[in-house]
Amino acid sequence: MAIxxxxxxxxxxxxxxxxxxxxxxxxxxxGPTPSISADDWEFxxxxxxxxxxxxxxxxxLALPAEDVTVDIHCVTSWSKLGTGWRGVSLxxxxxxxxxxxxxxxxxxYGGYTTNLPLExxxxxxxxxxxxxxxxxxxxxxxGPARLLVPHLYFWKSAKWVRGLVxxxxxxxxxxxxxxxxxxxxxxxxxxxx
Amino acid sequence: xxxxxxxxxxxxxxxxxxxxxxxxxxxxxxxxxPGNLAGQxxxxxxxxxxxxxxxxxxxxxSVGPDTDVELAVERLPDGEVSPFLVxxxxxxxxxxxxxxxxxxFVWRPEHPEPVQLIAGGSGVVPLLAMTRAHTDARxxxxxxxxxxxxxxxxxxxxxxxxxxxxxxxxTWHYTRTVPPxxxxxxxxxxxxxxxxxxxxxxxxxxxxVCGPTGFVETVARGLIDLGHQPDxxxxxxxxxx
Ligand SMILES: Cc1cc2nc3c(=O)[nH]c(=O)nc-3n(C[C@H](O)[C@H](O)[C@H](O)COP(=O)(O)OP(=O)(O)OC[C@H]3O[C@@H](n4cnc5c(N)ncnc54)[C@H](O)[C@@H]3O)c2cc1C
Numbered sequence: 155m156a157i158x159x160x161x162x163x164x165x166x167x168x169x170x171x172x173x174x175x176x177x178x179x180x181x182x183x184x185g186p187t188p189s190i191s192a193d194d195w196e197f198x199x200x201x202x203x204x205x206x207x208x209x210x211x212x213x214x215l216a217l218p219a220e221d222v223t224v225d226i227h228c229v230t231s232w233s234k235l236g237t238g239w240r241g242v243s244l245x246x247x248x249x250x251x252x253x254x255x256x257x258x259x260x261x262x263y264g265g266y267t268t269n270l271p272l273e274x275x276x277x278x279x280x281x282x283x284x285x286x287x288x289x290x291x292x293x294x295x296x297g298p299a300r301l302l303v304p305h306l307y308f309w310k311s312a313k314w315v316r317g318l319v320x321x322x323x324x325x326x327x328x329x330x331x332x333x334x335x336x337x338x339x340x341x342x343x344x345x346x347x
Numbered sequence: 348x349x350x351x352x353x354x355x356x357x358x359x360x361x362x363x364x365x366x367x368x369x370x371x372x373x374x375x376x377x378x379x380x381p382g383n384l385a386g387q388x389x390x391x392x393x394x395x396x397x398x399x400x401x402x403x404x405x406x407x408x409s410v411g412p413d414t415d416v417e418l419a420v421e422r423l424p425d426g427e428v429s430p431f432l433v434x435x436x437x438x439x440x441x442x443x444x445x446x447x448x449x450x451x452f453v454w455r456p457e458h459p460e461p462v463q464l465i466a467g468g469s470g471v472v473p474l475l476a477m478t479r480a481h482t483d484a485r486x487x488x489x490x491x492x493x494x495x496x497x498x499x500x501x502x503x504x505x506x507x508x509x510x511x512x513x514x515x516x517x518t519w520h521y522t523r524t525v526p527p528x529x530x531x532x533x534x535x536x537x538x539x540x541x542x543x544x545x546x547x548x549x550x551x552x553x554x555x556v557c558g559p560t561g562f563v564e565t566v567a568r569g570l571i572d573l574g575h576q577p578d579x580x581x582x583x584x585x586x587x588x
Contacts, residue, residue, distance in 0.1 A: 156435040160395040162427045172392075172402055174427075180586050181560045184451050186567035186577050231390065231402045264577060294564060332450035333353070346353040346448065 168225055168235055170340040176232040179295065184328065187293050188264040188314050195298050197282060198317040201253045209247070211298065214282065217242045222281060224304035226311070227340040239302055241283030244275045255320040259327060260301050263314040268327035269336065270303065270310060272320070279305055282315060307338040307345070355392070356380055358416060358444045360436055366503045370421040370469060371433045372408065377444060382412035385480035386453035386473045386555070386583075389416070389446035393428060403428045406473035406557075406583070407447065408504075410480045416444065419503055421469035423587075452555065452583045456484035460553040460579075463546040464492040465566055467558025468501065470585055474557055475504050478515040492517040493544045495536055495562065498524040518544040541569045548574040556580060559587040 162174050169175065192211040199207045209217070221240050227233045258275065260268050274280070283302040284291055291297035296313025303310045309329045330336050335344040358375030365371050392402045409417035422433040436442070454462060454477040462481075464474040471494055481490050494517055496502055508517045520540060525533045531540075546552040554575060556566050563584045570580055 156431070156437050156440050158393040158395050158401075158431055158435075160393070160399045160401055160427065162401065163399050172400070174401060178587075181564075181584050183582060183584065185582055186571055186580050187564060188577065230404050294560075328451075333448060346445075 166235070169233055170227055171343050172345075173227055173231055173233040173340065176234055179234065180228065180230070180232055181294050182228060182230060182309065183313065184266065185264065188262075189293055190263045190298060190314060192298050196316065197247075197299070199247060199251050200317065200319045201251060202255055202320055202322070203252075205252070207247070207251055214242060214284070214299070217246055220281065222302075222304075224302070226304050226308050229307045229309055229334065229338070229345050233340075238287050239281065239283040240285035240288075241281035241299070241302060243278060244280045244282070245278065247282065248276060253320045255322050257321045257324050258318045259321050259325065260310075260312040260315055261317045261319060262312045263316050266312060266314070266328050268301075268310050268312050269321070269324055269330055270306075271324065271337075274306070275301075275303060275318075279303065305339070307335075307340055309334065310338050353445055353448065355443050355445045357441050359441045360438050361415065363436070363438060366419060367501055369433065369501075370419060370503055372417060372419045373432060373436065374409075374415055374417045375442065375444065377414050377416050380414040380416055380444075381447070382414075383407050383410065383416070383447035384453040384455060385410045385476040387447040387449045388473070388583075389418070389444045389448060391418070391428070391432075392443040392445070393431065394443070401428050404448075406476070408472050408476050408479075410476045411483060419469065419472045419475075421503075452557070452581050454480060454553075454555065456480060456486050456488075458553060459488065461489040461546055461550050462491075463552045463554040464490065465495075465545065465554065465556045465558075466492065467495045467562030467566070468497070469503065470556075470558030470562065470583070471503050472557075473583060474555060475508070477555065478508070478511055481515055482511060489546070489550075490515045491546065493520060493536075493541075494518070495520040495522060495558070497522050499526045520544070536566065536569070538569050538572060541566065542573055545570070545573075548576070552579065554580045555583075557583040558585060560584040561587065 281302040284299040301312040358377040362374040
């Protein structure tokens with residue numbers, strides 16, 4: 155019988171169950187990488203009343219930005235610890251948004267969607283990130299800007315994000331309709347539905 | 348559509364065949380396996396004697412309701428899991444498999460569109476499964492494969508793909524070394540190669556691209572430049588750069 159030794163043992167307490175560390179930055183996407191120029195870029199939040207809050211690229215950059223260092227965990231089992239991002243907190247973007255609904259659907263350029271509970275993207279838990287490791291975010295990794303929700307599996311951190319639409323229930327997004335978990339907490343291994 | 352929750356299964360290795368110097372086909376007998384569609388993958392988990400576990404994703408080469416599940420693994424020199432699977436695992440040994448996973452990068456015989464498959468290296472595995480499903484279903488939908496390889500020796504499943512050339516033809520492309528008498532010099536896939544060896548946008552194909560991340564990025568961008576709709580291109584990135 156062949157005995158598996160395993161060479162990437164790691165008792166780092168920041169590594170969720172079933173995950174291994176990677177130094178590179180793998181890419182998971184369902185289709186081609188869309189190319190969106192900053193000039194055409196726009197981000198919006200739409201509420202049940204039909205109100206639309208919009209930001210152009212320049213307006214986004216003019217908002218107070220935060221530098222955050224977080225661990226990210228992909229459902230395909232790699233994790234990267236201590237990654238550095240710069241972006242705008244969703245608390246800032248939601249400051250003037252009036253909604254009674256509890257869920258959001260994130261929409262991306264290219265058609266990707268992912269669902270999230272509103273309370274999980276507020277209180278310093280989510281950002282619209284436009285820099286990674288001190289550099290503008292690569293298109294492959296979601297540039298010009300992506301959602302960053304590091305406490306959930308990384309498919310929730312929608313690349314090429316273009317808006318959030320409030321929804322009255324936790325309707326599934328793209329991967330969630332294709333077999334992935336509605337919520338996606340890496341510490342509870344909520345990988346697949 | 349609601350599926351039953353995806354669970355872990357025990358798979359015992361019943362057959363292992365060397366495909367190339369660096370790749371091996373592994374067939375596991377998996378009691379309780381619900382069957383799978385062409386293009387789906389599994390998570391494979393190994394456990395060391397001290398309880399340490401390592402999990403990686405592998406595409407499924409086999410299709411249909413059978414409880415024998417075939418994978419094809421390419422050895423990455425510094426890898427933790429792939430060298431063990433290619434060099435060490437013995438018939439009779441067990442691994443854990445979770446799946447079938449993925450509901451997007453799949454081909455179903457009901458899809459009416461012509462199908463273009465584009466593989467880089469071991470990215471051929473889920474695409475091979477699609478050609479197998481096409482054969483099993485006696486599908487009449489056009490399906491063809493463009494297979495990019497470093498050298499002729501790197502081809503996985505060459506005989507099988509060639510046997511199927513009348514129904515799902517393969518165009519071979521070599522990036523480092525070409526076979527004797529080959530007219531095209533070795534080199535990266537160019538936009539011209541893509542144009543001449545794939546179904547054009549006017550035919551409205553569904554295109555599946557699979558391989559190392561860099562290969563998928565380049566090919567997907569090239570297809571869009573040729574005029575394909577982004578939502579007609581489905582991709583699977585195996586990793587690497
Ligand atoms: C959905 C999916 C399906 C896959 N299907 C297959 C398959 O059918 N056959 C197969 O052989 N592999 C497949 N892979 C890749 C596989 O999951 C592992 O990444 C691969 O076997 C390497 O694991 P390892 O433990 O040997 O290397 P690791 O110890 O994880 O990594 C070794 C080094 O190689 C790099 N690396 C990881 N993947 C690649 C790559 N593909 N090319 C170049 N460098 C890489 C890593 O960043 C790391 O630096 C698939 C991946 C995904 C996400």
